[in-house]
Amino acid sequence: MILxxxxxxxxxxxxxxxxxxxxxxxxxxxxxxxxxxAAGYRTAADMAEQVxxxxxxxxxxxxxxxxxxxxxxxxxxxxxxxxxxxxxEATRAGVPLGEPRCDDDDWDAKLDALAELAVPVxxxxxxxxxxxxxxxxxxxxxxxxxxxxxPAEAGQALAAGADALVVQGYExxxxxxxxAGEEAPYGxxxxxxxxxxxxxxxxxxxxxxxxxxxxxxALAAGARAAQVGTAFLRCxxxxxxxxxxxxxxxxxxxxxxxxxxxxPARGIVNRFMREHGDAAxxxxxxxHHVTAPLRQAGRRRGDANVVNLWAGQTHELAAAQPAAAVAxxxxxxxxxxxxxxxxxxx
Amino acid sequence: MILxxxxxxxxxxxxxxxxxxxxxxxxxxxxxxxxxxAAGYRTAADMAEQVxxxxxxxxxxxxxxxxxxxxxxxxxxxxxxxxxxxxxEATRAGVPLGEPRCDDDDWDAKLDALAELAVPVxxxxxxxxxxxxxxxxxxxxxxxxxxxxxPAEAGQALAAGADALVVQGYExxxxxxxxAGEEAPYGxxxxxxxxxxxxxxxxxxxxxxxxxxxxxxALAAGARAAQVGTAFLRCxxxxxxxxxxxxxxxxxxxxxxxxxxxxPARGIVNRFMREHGDAAxxxxxxxHHVTAPLRQAGRRRGDANVVNLWAGQTHELAAAQPAAAVAxxxxxxxxxxxxxxxxxxx
Numbered sequence: 001m002i003l004x005x006x007x008x009x010x011x012x013x014x015x016x017x018x019x020x021x022x023x024x025x026x027x028x029x030x031x032x033x034x035x036x037x038a039a040g041y042r043t044a045a046d047m048a049e050q051v052x053x054x055x056x057x058x059x060x061x062x063x064x065x066x067x068x069x070x071x072x073x074x075x076x077x078x079x080x081x082x083x084x085x086x087x088x089e090a091t092r093a094g095v096p097l098g099e100p101r102c103d104d105d106d107w108d109a110k111l112d113a114l115a116e117l118a119v120p121v122x123x124x125x126x127x128x129x130x131x132x133x134x135x136x137x138x139x140x141x142x143x144x145x146x147x148x149x150x151p152a153e154a155g156q157a158l159a160a161g162a163d164a165l166v167v168q169g170y171e172x173x174x175x176x177x178x179x180a181g182e183e184a185p186y187g188x189x190x191x192x193x194x195x196x197x198x199x200x201x202x203x204x205x206x207x208x209x210x211x212x213x214x215x216x217x218a219l220a221a222g223a224r225a226a227q228v229g230t231a232f233l234r235c236x237x238x239x240x241x242x243x244x245x246x247x248x249x250x251x252x253x254x255x256x257x258x259x260x261x262x263x264p265a266r267g268i269v270n271r272f273m274r275e276h277g278d279a280a281x282x283x284x285x286x287x288h289h290v291t292a293p294l295r296q297a298g299r300r301r302g303d304a305n306v307v308n309l310w311a312g313q314t315h316e317l318a319a320a321q322p323a324a325a326v327a328x329x330x331x332x333x334x335x336x337x338x339x340x341x342x343x344x345x346x
Numbered sequence: 347m348i349l350x351x352x353x354x355x356x357x358x359x360x361x362x363x364x365x366x367x368x369x370x371x372x373x374x375x376x377x378x379x380x381x382x383x384a385a386g387y388r389t390a391a392d393m394a395e396q397v398x399x400x401x402x403x404x405x406x407x408x409x410x411x412x413x414x415x416x417x418x419x420x421x422x423x424x425x426x427x428x429x430x431x432x433x434x435e436a437t438r439a440g441v442p443l444g445e446p447r448c449d450d451d452d453w454d455a456k457l458d459a460l461a462e463l464a465v466p467v468x469x470x471x472x473x474x475x476x477x478x479x480x481x482x483x484x485x486x487x488x489x490x491x492x493x494x495x496x497p498a499e500a501g502q503a504l505a506a507g508a509d510a511l512v513v514q515g516y517e518x519x520x521x522x523x524x525x526a527g528e529e530a531p532y533g534x535x536x537x538x539x540x541x542x543x544x545x546x547x548x549x550x551x552x553x554x555x556x557x558x559x560x561x562x563x564a565l566a567a568g569a570r571a572a573q574v575g576t577a578f579l580r581c582x583x584x585x586x587x588x589x590x591x592x593x594x595x596x597x598x599x600x601x602x603x604x605x606x607x608x609x610p611a612r613g614i615v616n617r618f619m620r621e622h623g624d625a626a627x628x629x630x631x632x633x634h635h636v637t638a639p640l641r642q643a644g645r646r647r648g649d650a651n652v653v654n655l656w657a658g659q660t661h662e663l664a665a666a667q668p669a670a671a672v673a674x675x676x677x678x679x680x681x682x683x684x685x686x687x688x689x690x691x692x
Binding site for chain 2: 009151169170171184186187188189190191192193194207208209210211213214216217218219220221222251253254255256269312313314316317334335337338339341342344345
């Protein structure tokens, strides 16, 4: 089990859509954690190229994160009014909206490539892969992790054969990984407690863990490692846009919204979220494709009001430091926090 | 500092509105934690009588929780449509609605009585008491705790002179304690991390802590103690209604709603919440008084669909055991969880 062999209990969150780089994954793996490459929004060929690039610079273990495709395309009538509403944004930004389309993010080709590449870990978000997919990857020596947000999803993931569960709390930045309906998201500490009884697979805690104390809290609550994303977004190795880096550094409220992609995701509250959040339909990846040009233009212009500023609830704790330094500092602080609390509790 | 002298790092949540009893507070204090009496919804005379009753059966420290009054009454126009909407519920239940009225829950008389009784701890929810009130209580030898839900509220509470902060996460059952506006509630682990830099006063963590692992997580994240509510609701010493006890025992989603009282509060999702939640105004305690007869009738009839089933996100972990056994078990499990995580992190 790869989690037993890590020097520090820190897993890099996938950070698809820009921030994820080979350099960032390498830095976390070389620091003794587990780096992750993001297959999401890339072709299978790009993903394979990233894996080869990682292996050219590190012999440490790493993982690849894959988006499980949606069960079905959204009904065009469900999102047509929203697309129309966004027309004014497009005019204002001087770019055309993207085409709403449903795709599977090159699912079959990615699975083929991952099996052939025999990467150490593959984690899934947005859905529970079929048991056959899990079995095939495991037959190639791959550890399969599935991201869950409720006890019911944990049960499904274990039934599908997951080797470990990534447990995503309400605090997490970026997309909700939920797939079995999430009437009311669970806070991370609550969700970890509810999974105690099901510890047939190790738990990797995710959501707002950006300090050693936070990581210590997740470990004390039963997690074997912490998946850390936002705390690495300001590292020089990350591909984070400048406008996003600047926003992360300041205290500011975050909220969960479908405004940018048609799937609930947590980001720093900005004009786009406030104006469109209530109107946004459940239509992923259709709305992701529609708003992509707007967001790209916003990043180029440095306009924080139209960019998806994905961030966990503790984003202001993210430091502009090299990733290895962040990883080692967090691990050291977590160890100290556990020792302090344990000493007090004797 | 009273938190240093507890044998176990467990503080009883106030549980106003039925569950709180002298017997429950006594059991937790005698087990080595800190029992709490709920002044909310009682007269000052009732509160004083409870304090005397507690002192007649225990020499251990305890606290009294007080509702800080709302800054102003709600505009009747803001809640009139909601009251009209609830008319059908009243007809169905065969009871009249209560009168919408704003009151201060006997604030001045309670402060007088508490200063005179010189109780060990007074905690506040729903607002930050003025610095003069804090100073007066402290001059009587009382430790003053203020409940907060955001870093900004923590700053206000410290400025008012709080001796300790009760840090309420999003996971918590019952009313949100927030007073400075809560655009998006913080998960407990996130909020504890954001308060790290402000540790001028010890933190008591609250919200969904119903297992030793959860409590260990809060302690590792920097809290000095855990405030536990839902996990005590099924104890024989608690005054919890039967219909509420039964609902707590089963896994079921919870959500935050204003439907019952006009103030956001977390409870198990039921028909009343689903049907009226979206329409409910911000008008506390006006709506509390309006729905009180409905809820009382529901408790009498055992109708889970109209009762406010306050519950934290981990309510199914609450055990039907004597409170001292619950407190000791949670503390022991928390110690074990900290030792385990600390051992692994060496």
